[in-house]
Amino acid sequence: MKAISLHVGGIVQGVGFRPHVYRLARELALRGHVLNDASGVHIDLYGEPTQLARFIEQLRHCPPPLARIDFIHESPLPMPPWPPQDFEIRSSQADDKATVLVSADKSSCDACLAEIRDPEDRHFDYPFTNCTHCGPRYSLIRCLPYDRVNTSMAAFAMCPECEAEYRDPMDRRYHAQPVSCPQCGPHLSLLSVSGEVLCDDSSRAMDLTADMLASGNILAIKGLGGFHLVCDARNADAVALLRQRKHRPAKPLAVMVPDLDCAKQLAIGSQEEWQLLCSREKPIVLLNKQPQQSLVCEAVAPGIDRLGLFLPYTPLHQLLLARCGFPLVATSANHSGDPIITDSEQVLARLGKVVNAVLDHNRPIVNGCDDSVVQWAGGQMQVIRLARGYAPLCLESQLDSQRETDGDWLAVGPQQKNTLALNLGSHLFLSPHIGDLFSVEAEAYFERTLATFQRLYSIAPAGIACDRHPDYSSSRWAHARAQAGQGLLPVQHHHAHVLATMAANDISSPVLGFCFDGSGLGDEGEIWGGEVLLCRPSGYRRLAHVRSFAVTGGDKVATEPWRVLLGLLADELIDDSIHALKLPALERLGELQRANLLRLTRSSRLKCSSMGRLFDAAAALLGFEGPILFEGQAGLFLEALAAKSQPKNGSSNCLRLAITPDDKGFVLDGHGLILAMIDALCAGTDASAEQLKADLARQFILALSRAVLELADHYPDLPVVLSGGVFQNRTLADACVAGLQQRGRTLLPWGQVPVNDGGIALGQLWAALHGNKGESLT
Numbered sequence: 048m049k050a051i052s053l054h055v056g057g058i059v060q061g062v063g064f065r066p067h068v069y070r071l072a073r074e075l076a077l078r079g080h081v082l083n084d085a086s087g088v089h090i091d092l093y094g095e096p097t098q099l100a101r102f103i104e105q106l107r108h109c110p111p112p113l114a115r116i117d118f119i120h121e122s123p124l125p126m127p128p129w130p131p132q133d134f135e136i137r138s139s140q141a142d143d144k145a146t147v148l149v150s151a152d153k154s155s156c157d158a159c160l161a162e163i164r165d166p167e168d169r170h171f172d173y174p175f176t177n178c179t180h181c182g183p184r185y186s187l188i189r190c191l192p193y194d195r196v197n198t199s200m201a202a203f204a205m206c207p208e209c210e211a212e213y214r215d216p217m218d219r220r221y222h223a224q225p226v227s228c229p230q231c232g233p234h235l236s237l238l239s240v241s242g243e244v245l246c247d248d249s250s251r252a253m254d255l256t257a258d259m260l261a262s263g264n265i266l267a268i269k270g271l272g273g274f275h276l277v278c279d280a281r282n283a284d285a286v287a288l289l290r291q292r293k294h295r296p297a298k299p300l301a302v303m304v305p306d307l308d309c310a311k312q313l314a315i316g317s318q319e320e321w322q323l324l325c326s327r328e329k330p331i332v333l334l335n336k337q338p339q340q341s342l343v344c345e346a347v348a349p350g351i352d353r354l355g356l357f358l359p360y361t362p363l364h365q366l367l368l369a370r371c372g373f374p375l376v377a378t379s380a381n382h383s384g385d386p387i388i389t390d391s392e393q394v395l396a397r398l399g400k401v402v403n404a405v406l407d408h409n410r411p412i413v414n415g416c417d418d419s420v421v422q423w424a425g426g427q428m429q430v431i432r433l434a435r436g437y438a439p440l441c442l443e444s445q446l447d448s449q450r451e452t453d454g455d456w457l458a459v460g461p462q463q464k465n466t467l468a469l470n471l472g473s474h475l476f477l478s479p480h481i482g483d484l485f486s487v488e489a490e491a492y493f494e495r496t497l498a499t500f501q502r503l504y505s506i507a508p509a510g511i512a513c514d515r516h517p518d519y520s521s522s523r524w525a526h527a528r529a530q531a532g533q534g535l536l537p538v539q540h541h542h543a544h545v546l547a548t549m550a551a552n553d554i555s556s557p558v559l560g561f562c563f564d565g566s567g568l569g570d571e572g573e574i575w576g577g578e579v580l581l582c583r584p585s586g587y588r589r590l591a592h593v594r595s596f597a598v599t600g601g602d603k604v605a606t607e608p609w610r611v612l613l614g615l616l617a618d619e620l621i622d623d624s625i626h627a628l629k630l631p632a633l634e635r636l637g638e639l640q641r642a643n644l645l646r647l648t649r650s651s652r653l654k655c656s657s658m659g660r661l662f663d664a665a666a667a668l669l670g671f672e673g674p675i676l677f678e679g680q681a682g683l684f685l686e687a688l689a690a691k692s693q694p695k696n697g698s699s700n701c702l703r704l705a706i707t708p709d710d711k712g713f714v715l716d717g718h719g720l721i722l723a724m725i726d727a728l729c730a731g732t733d734a735s736a737e738q739l740k741a742d743l744a745r746q747f748i749l750a751l752s753r754a755v756l757e758l759a760d761h762y763p764d765l766p767v768v769l770s771g772g773v774f775q776n777r778t779l780a781d782a783c784v785a786g787l788q789q790r791g792r793t794l795l796p797w798g799q800v801p802v803n804d805g806g807i808a809l810g811q812l813w814a815a816l817h818g819n820k821g822e823s824l825t
Contacts, residue, residue, distance in 0.1 A: 049096045050124035053103070056087040057117035058148045058441070061193040063179030064088055065136050066221040067111045072134040075102050082137040083192045093130045112180055113153055113327075117443045136216055139192040148441045148474065149185055149193070149503060152271050152416065154329040154360035156181035158219065163362050169208065172250050174363035175233050175410065179223040181327075182361075185439060185479075186272045186416050187225060190502050195224040199411040206231035225410075233410035235363075238391060240399045253363075256406045257370035264403040265289050267380050267394045271361050272416030272435050272479075273387035274380030274394055276401065281373055283344040289376065290346070292401040295383045298677035299348035301331045301355040301418065303377040305368040310356050313340050313374070320423045328436025329360035330419035335690075343374055352687040355420065360436075363408075379417055383677075386482050386492035389415040414499050415492065416479045424777040425784035430801045431775060433466065437799050438479035439500075442809075444553050446473065446816060454509025456815040457497075460808035461540065461567075462519040463678070464801070465489075467496055468808035469506055470816060475550060476500070477800065477809045484520035493521070510534030512811035514543070516568040536815050540567025541578045542587040543810030544770040549584065550813035551798040551806075557583050558795065559590075559762045561755055561783075564771035564803070565605060565659035565678070574598070576657025577715060579758055582768070584817035591706070591713035591758055593661060595654040599647045604655070606675045608663035609633060610644070614655075615664055615721050617648045628725060632667040658751070658773050661717045665747050668724055669740045679772065685744050686776055692745035693738065701727070702746040704754040713761075715754055720747065745778070752782035759792060766793040772803040 055064075060083050068081045068090055077094035092099055103119060110116050159178055162170040170176040177183070187199040195201060205213060209228055212220040220226045227233065235249040237256060246252045256266060263285045265278045276293065278285040280302045290296055304310045310324060314334035324332045333353050348354055357377075359365045368375070379387045380394060388394050389412040391405055420432040433440060458468040462485075467478040478496050482489050500506060513525035515537040522537070529535035538546075544567075545560030560582040569575030570589070577593025596614045598604045604611060609632045616625050622645055625633070633641055659682070666681035667673065669688060675681055702723055705716040724743050731739040759767055767787055774780050787794050800806040 048093060048126060048130065049099060050091070050093045050126045050130070051099055052122050052124050053090040053092065054087060054120040054122075055090065055106075055116060055118070056120075056148075057443075058113070058115040058150050059088045060148075060191075061150050061179075061184050061188075061224060062113035063111045063219070063221070063223075064114050066179070066216045066218075067114075068106070069134060069136055069216045071102060071105060077102060078131040078134055080131070080135045080137045083139040083194075085140075085191050091124060093124075093126075113150060115148070117148075139194050149188060149191070149439055151328075151438055151440075152183050152186050152435050153181050153327055154358075154436070155362055155365065159362065160365060163366060169228050169230075172366060173229050173232075174235060174249055174253070174361070174366055175225070175227055175408070176362045177223060177225050178219045179221065180219060182223070182225050183271055186412050186414050186435075187410070188503070189413055191504075193224060194222075198224050199413050200225050200227070203227055203232055203410075233408050236407050236409070238395070238405040238407055240395065240402060240404065242391075242395050245404065252406060253367055253370055256404070257367060259404060260371055260375065261373075265292070265401065266404050266406055267388075267391075267398060267402045268363075268367070268377075268406040269391065269408050269412075270363065272412060272414070273389045274391075274405075275377040276380045276398070278376050279371075279373060280343045280347055280376045283346050286344055286346040286376060289378075289401075293378075293383060295378075296676050297349060297680065298383070299351065299353065299355055300376045300378045301357060301420075302343055302347060302374050303359060303364065303368065304356055304374045305372065306358070309342075309374060310334075310358070311337075312342055313337055314354050314356055317423060323421055323423060323428060324356065324358060328419060329358050330421045330436055331355045331357040331432075333420065333422040333431070347376060350687070351683045352690055353683065357418065384483055385486055385488045387415050387417050414479075415495070422775070422777065424775070425769070425780035427796055428799075429775065429780070429797055430799050430805070431803065432464075432480045433477065433799065433801050433805055434479045438477065440477040440799055442475040442477075442551065442553070444470075444473050444475055444550070446553070446555065455506065456510050456512055456536075456812055457506065457508040458512040458808040458811035458815065459521040459525050460811070461514045461804045462516070462521065464804035465493060465521060466801075466805050466808045467493075467500065468812040469500060469504075469508065470812060471504055471506070475809065475812060477806070480805060490520055493524075508533065510536060510815060512536040512538055512815040514568070514807070514811070515539050536811070536819060538811045538814045538819065539569070539587065540807065541569070541575055541580060541771070542582060543807045543814065544804075545580060545582040545587075545768045546584060546810030546813040547800050547806035548768045548770055548795050548797060548802075548810075549582070550809050551800040552795045554766070554795060555584055555817065557581060557765060558768050559759060559765040560587075560768040560770060561758075561774075562771045563658035563751075563773035566655065566657050569656070574653065574655040574657060576655065576659050576771075577661065577717070578656070579713070581762075581765070584813050585819050589712060590762070591715060593656040593658055593715045593717050595656045596718065597648050597651040598653055598655045598660070599644065599651045604660065605678075606673070608660075608667040608671060608673050608675060608681050609636065610648075611660045611664040612667045612721070613641070613644055614648050615718050617645050619718055619722060628729070630668065630725070631670075632672075635672075658771070661721075662773065662776075664717075664721055665724065665744070668721065668728070669744055679775070682773070682776055685747070686778055688741050689745035689748055689778055691738075691741040694742065694745070702743070702750040704750045706754055706757055713758060720750060748776065748778045749782055752779055752786060755783050756786040756790070759787065759790070763792075766795055768795050770802055770806075774802050
């Protein structure tokens with residue numbers, strides 16, 4: 048006989064880990080016990096050495112489906128005079144310093160879905176069915192350890208049948224904290240917009256909801272991490288009314304489809320994209336529209352060639368879609384730009400004029416969590432919004448034993464697509480999507496998300512990392528806290544972009560970082576956004592950038608793309624020459640307005656090197672009439688236009704983004720690229736105008752990819768990082784990744800970290816943990 052103790056860390060609570068250990072130990076005739084505490088799972092084992100070795104091997108390689116083992120630490124135990132005679136599961140132990148990882152919410156498993164469809168099962172038609180292999184985790188937990196008393200299910204006393212399953216280690220519902228059934232669990236209520244209960248029977252409420260949706264009504268429906276605004280995706284009038292009431296005139300709306308067959312009627316996808324759609328996380332997946340599809344109205348995603356589709360991920364959604372039999376628009380319940388709403392009182396107070404009724408339930412949502420959005424780009428999954436299914440994201444780093452700073456850090460992210468990041472020793476956490484911090488509601492949601500992590504992990508950070516821009520809401524928050532005695536580290540925006548991917552790959556050595564986005568504060572007060580950086584966690588050096596151009600109008604630059612086009616031309620041509628071009632995007636301004644803007648642009652001291660703005664200028668030139676109504680709209684227009692290109696066999700791309708050296712590195716000549724596009728348009732004929740625009744859109748994107756490859760060739764020994772929201776353009780990402788692979792270059796994958804601003808907080812944290820001083824490298 049031999050005695051050992053195992054400490055297991057990772058995602059090991061709330062995922063059926065203890066019953067898995069129990070069954071494995073009994074199968075191998077081992078004795079001892081297993082328990083949860085705030086640092087993970089502890090197992091004491093007594094048995095034959097060969098069986099103990101088999102136990103560790105099987106545990107490491109065959110954990111429960113939702114578990115993730117980061118480490119198994121083994122230590123010897125003294126052999127007592129009377130060893131245990133059996134193996135048992137002991138009660139959890141609390142601790143002041145929690146380091147166990149909280150599991151993200153997961154979609155319904157096949158076993159639970161089979162039960163809600165079986166009239167003979169007591170879970171038939173029950174919208175809150177779950178087990179240890181599926182269901183809510185993060186959205187209902189209040190504190191650790193993950194036990195029912197610490198969740199929003201604490202108020203629901205289990206009936207005898209549920210408790211029997213909960214107490215049986217051989218049952219798949221053993222210690223499934225949200226376990227319930229129609230006799231003892233949460234239930235649905237259908238409410239009027241005045242708050243009156245129209246129906247409090249779950250099945251009947253779902254019947255009425257389906258009838259209302261089929262009749263063209265808009266409902267708010269409480270899901271896993273918040274409310275959705277829902278209507279019939281086939282009904283153009285209902286979709287138009289939802290857009291009008293939500294103040295969302297053009298941004299695409301996500302569509303929940305009953306099954307994969309329906310998704311394939313609406314969109315074209317690769318095997319990898321269908322696998323993403325059907326994965327346990329059930330994210331919204333951005334897919335190419337099926338040509339000539341008529342099942343979903345054009346108003347769902349007007350003017351672009353993409354659809355965001357997702358499958359039902361809770362029993363409630365499954366049962367509702369089965370009743371409806373048609374796809375549903377399911378968008379976050381909020382006014383555009385505000386965070387997702389999590390309780391019916393807020394829905395009625397803030398969206399009472401948007402919806403016709405509310406399908407509510409009485410299981411409180413402790414932690415709001417939006418739907419994740421992903422796509423397949425560059426041969427890998429690319430996360431656009433990190434939320435349900437993936438977040439909170441925890442990465443295990445090897446840095447803790449060698450890092451240069453003491454204590455843990457909090458990073459508060461940027462202004463847009465805000466997330467929070469923090470570390471507990473070697474664990475790096477990235478919060479679910481918070482959103483754009485432009486409203487009181489968004490800033491309150493930021494505070495609530497931070498409070499969640501304070502409850503879970505009792506964080507007391509030694510310092511706070513933030514964006515260098517002093518006027519971001521998150522930066523102001525960090526500066527205010529730093530005045531109360533905490534350390535403060537401002538991190539340059541684009542440096543943090545690249546560091547986020549480095550952190551995802553646990554890389555501290557230098558990389559060649561391409562950061563193409565809309566805007567971020569650079570050195571000496573300039574607006575950056577088309578940057579090539581030599582990056583270390585401790586600092587960066589600017590190797591190349593888009594040639595700067597003057598901009599005017601402040602924030603209007605991001606919504607009126609013709610301002611960028613005018614700014615580029617103002618650097619190259621005199622007023623008469625610009626007027627002579629008679630470009631439609633500028634002709635709409637009128638001669639006097641155009642002349643005034645040219646004068647203001649030439650006198651402007653604000654310089655911009657943004658690749659995102661260069662995309663906007665190209666879109667304006669090729670027919671996008673603006674204004675931009677949502678972030679990335681001009682880029683999506685350009686990508687949809689490029690998809691219509693019909694390059695002839697053997698034809699070469701005539702556009703080139705010239706790269707010229709200067710005293711500090713290289714300059715990418717966006718001015719010349721735009722002028723070359725104008726020359727091509729002027730030389731074209733009316734008969735081929737639309738096809739020429741499509742060809743130029745494609746050539747524009749591929750010219751950027753060739754510039755990336757050319758610059759990468761100058762630094763052959765450095766791993767490459769592609770970061771920033773512009774790389775969400777799939778045509779660009781695919782071309783860059785393919786070219787780098789052909790050259791045998793090392794490209795760091797994005798993993799589950801957003802390539803856009805949603806990953807910046809993790810990059811800020813990575814800088815702080817390396818003792819970054821916030822300075823550029825010489």
